[in-house]
Amino acid sequence: MRLATAVERPLRVAFVSEHASPVALLGSQDAGGQNVYVDEVSRHLARLGYAVDVFTRRDDPSAPEVIEWAPGVRVVNLSAGPPELMLKDQLWPLMPAFRGALHDFMLRDGDRYDVLHGNFWMSGWVVAQLARQLAIPAVHIFHAMGKTKQRHQGQADTSPDGRIAVELEVIRAVDRVIAQCPSERNELVDDYGADPGKVALIPSAVNIQRFRPLPRDEARRRIGLESDELVIAYVGRMMPRKDVRNLVRAAALLARQTELRFTVLLVGGETAEPDPIATPEIGVLQALAAELGIAERVRFVGKRQPDVLHEYYSAGDVIVTTPWYEPFGLTPLEGMACGRPVIGSAVGGITYTLADGVTGLLVPPREPHALAAALQKLLMDDTLRETMGRAARERVERKFTWATVAERTAALYQTLLDSPPQARVADNVAAVVDTR
Numbered sequence: 163m164r165l166a167t168a169v170e171r172p173l174r175v176a177f178v179s180e181h182a183s184p185v186a187l188l189g190s191q192d193a194g195g196q197n198v199y200v201d202e203v204s205r206h207l208a209r210l211g212y213a214v215d216v217f218t219r220r221d222d223p224s225a226p227e228v229i230e231w232a233p234g235v236r237v238v239n240l241s242a243g244p245p246e247l248m249l250k251d252q253l254w255p256l257m258p259a260f261r262g263a264l265h266d267f268m269l270r271d272g273d274r275y276d277v278l279h280g281n282f283w284m285s286g287w288v289v290a291q292l293a294r295q296l297a298i299p300a301v302h303i304f305h306a307m308g309k310t311k312q313r314h315q316g317q318a319d320t321s322p323d324g325r326i327a328v329e330l331e332v333i334r335a336v337d338r339v340i341a342q343c344p345s346e347r348n349e350l351v352d353d354y355g356a357d358p359g360k361v362a363l364i365p366s367a368v369n370i371q372r373f374r375p376l377p378r379d380e381a382r383r384r385i386g387l388e389s390d391e392l393v394i395a396y397v398g399r400m401m402p403r404k405d406v407r408n409l410v411r412a413a414a415l416l417a418r419q420t421e422l423r424f425t426v427l428l429v430g431g432e433t434a435e436p437d438p439i440a441t442p443e444i445g446v447l448q449a450l451a452a453e454l455g456i457a458e459r460v461r462f463v464g465k466r467q468p469d470v471l472h473e474y475y476s477a478g479d480v481i482v483t484t485p486w487y488e489p490f491g492l493t494p495l496e497g498m499a500c501g502r503p504v505i506g507s508a509v510g511g512i513t514y515t516l517a518d519g520v521t522g523l524l525v526p527p528r529e530p531h532a533l534a535a536a537l538q539k540l541l542m543d544d545t546l547r548e549t550m551g552r553a554a555r556e557r558v559e560r561k562f563t564w565a566t567v568a569e570r571t572a573a574l575y576q577t578l579l580d581s582p583p584q585a586r587v588a589d590n591v592a593a594v595v596d597t598r
């Protein structure tokens with residue numbers, strides 16, 4: 163594999179991720195799996211010898227322009243719009259400025275990037291434009307597709323008009339699109355008409371050093387949970403689409419139908435202290451738990467950073483995540499890496515990462531009765547939980563590490579770098595139109 167150019171410098175990759183920076187704190191509204199992906203893949207590519215710059219939008223006036231983030235990885239804050247936190251769905255009008263700032267940085271920096279790697283549809287547009295202008299190979303990963311979001315969220319989808327048209331353009335313009343799981347590849351090919359030869363399947367992963375099993379009692383001590391009850395844990399953003407309400411409803415059924423003593427532990431939200439004002443979904447869940455008579459069984463933790471999350475996963479006997487839909491879903495993998503069985507909805511990436519009946523159980527989304535039955539099955543069977551938890555950790559170690567993701571991503575870059583530019587570019591150039 164070629165890791166340096168003729169002048170013996172490392173190959174340079176520009177990761178473009180307008181709203182999701184590795185520097186952001188995770189767990190709040192617009193900071194989740196994409197931030198983790200950008201952080202982990204850039205670090206692991208750097209370990210393979212690449213020099214990676216992650217370009218993101220400046221949302222803090224006091225942050226330096228360039229942050230030395232990890233060996234071989236810099237984070238570059240580009241000015242585009244007000245230097246403050248904004249919802250990602252408000253960023254689209256700022257993308258021409260973001261593209262301009264990125265181009266200016268490249269000119270000032272002087273040295274050429276060998277590969278552009280876009281993240282999310284808006285950065286895809288930026289990457290498609292610059293790839294054409296500068297004749298640099300481009301790889302893109304969407305992290306979520308507009309058509310799927312539209313299908314599931316309908317009126318509640320706040321994506322800007324034109325998202326889907328831009329996604330179609332990006333798919334045509336870039337050299338390769340990374341799908342994180344087979345269902346995303348199907349979306350790209352079936353819903354968007356992507357050329358299957360252009361779609362590379364590279365599943366995302368989990369940091370298996372960070373997410374590791376702890377004995378249950380020790381984990382509970384560490385997080386201050388003094389309970390010998392069974393614990394059902396959810397970790398993730400507190401958004402309607404994650405359908406934590408489904409878990410609260412299932413817990414109410416379980417409380418009514420069984421003698422099981424259990425606590426539901428909910429980690430996530432905008433703030434470290436659970437706050438229904440800052441995180442309206444927490445307010446909705448509190449009201450629902452009270453209405454269903456299980457308020458005292460549901461504990462809200464607030465958001466926590468990744469370095470302590472293994473304590474929360476390991477404090478659980480079962481991990482649950484039942485979103486309406488899920489492009490990939492890192493949290494099921496994190497629960498598995500912590501050696502816990504996971505109950506997940508049978509949607510998107512979860513059907514690929516979770517081995518049903520082996521590392522946990524798949525249930526249909528939006529069906530509290532089905533979730534309650536799955537919970538009952540696992541909570542009543544210590545041996546089954548133990549066996550599944552062990553199988554879960556093994557599966558993650560075997561199939562879902564970031565080192566492997568980086569190797570596959572590097573191999574993909576290499577394919578593009580090794581192919582003659584004319585052959586590569588000819589297909590794409592005609593397809594790019596400036597949609598602004």
Ligand code: UDP
Nearest residue numbers: 188189194195398430465466468491492493
């Ligand atoms: N997360 C976190 N702290 C929290 C809640 C979530 O660090 O309080 C992380 C979680 O560990 C996971 C990511 O946010 O790595 C969520 O990614 P996932 O793919 O599960 O869902 P997304 O948020 O991207 O929809």
